[in-house]
Amino acid sequence: MVGAGMAEYDIDGLRMVVPDAALNARIAAKLEAGTYEAQEARAAAMRLRAGQRVLELGAGIGYVSAICARAVGAGHVTCVEANPAMLPVIRANLERNGYGAVTLLHGAVTGREGTEAPIAFDGAKTFWAGRIADGETSAARRVDVPALGLDGLLHRVRPQVVIMDIEGAEEHLFDAPWPAHVATVMLELHPGRYPDTVVQRIVDCMSASGLTYDPGPSCGRILCFRKLRGR
Numbered sequence: 001m002v003g004a005g006m007a008e009y010d011i012d013g014l015r016m017v018v019p020d021a022a023l024n025a026r027i028a029a030k031l032e033a034g035t036y037e038a039q040e041a042r043a044a045a046m047r048l049r050a051g052q053r054v055l056e057l058g059a060g061i062g063y064v065s066a067i068c069a070r071a072v073g074a075g076h077v078t079c080v081e082a083n084p085a086m087l088p089v090i091r092a093n094l095e096r097n098g099y100g101a102v103t104l105l106h107g108a109v110t111g112r113e114g115t116e117a118p119i120a121f122d123g124a125k126t127f128w129a130g131r132i133a134d135g136e137t138s139a140a141r142r143v144d145v146p147a148l149g150l151d152g153l154l155h156r157v158r159p160q161v162v163i164m165d166i167e168g169a170e171e172h173l174f175d176a177p178w179p180a181h182v183a184t185v186m187l188e189l190h191p192g193r194y195p196d197t198v199v200q201r202i203v204d205c206m207s208a209s210g211l212t213y214d215p216g217p218s219c220g221r222i223l224c225f226r227k228l229r230g231r
């Protein structure tokens with residue numbers, strides 16, 4: 001039983017509760033049908049192994065975080081979410097599914113290095129639309145959030161697996177090779193938010209990091225890479 005103003009869904013054996021105010025008809029339909037983040041969940045299930053350390057950027061409602069925790073163990077998962085309104089939703093969903101040991105960090109990852117100055121975030125009504133604020137963001141939706149650097153997170157968490165869905169901010173994370181301990185990268189591309197040259201830069205950066213295209217879990221805008229054998 002959930003309270004008024006909350007919607008409850010069962011997806012692949014996981015119980016997710018989301019505020020009605022954070023939903024629109026499209027997202028609610030996907031949650032109801034069990035197809036929400038289905039490609040991301042499939043990719044994670046294909047490649048994750050018990051004991052691996054996972055860093056997830058863009059936790060949403062905590063569904064993919066829970067999928068990761070089920071595969072590798074909750075204590076091996078760190079997830080990051082920029083939208084402050086979603087933090088209690090993510091935490092509650094992880095706890096109700098038995099994955100309260102997942103580390104949840106608040107902040108926006110918008111570059112390799114963090115800054116002391118906060119980042120303006122667009123806290124859109126529907127959580128799917130949350131992204132770094134731009135000229136179209138109304139003052140009512142702007143909220144300042146901590147700016148987390150990818151390099152610092154990679155050093156602190158030392159993940160073997162990185163998963164990200166950060167609404168276009170991935171554009172700024174692939175300008176230099178990644179550390180050798182990262183063996184798998186899964187990301188959702190947002191080609192409507194940057195030119196094709198950014199996609200090329202992502203692929204080139206992964207190649208320079210000793211990772212190659214992984215066709216098995218890749219699907220549509222879900223682009224996956226794995227460590228080259230022998231590297």
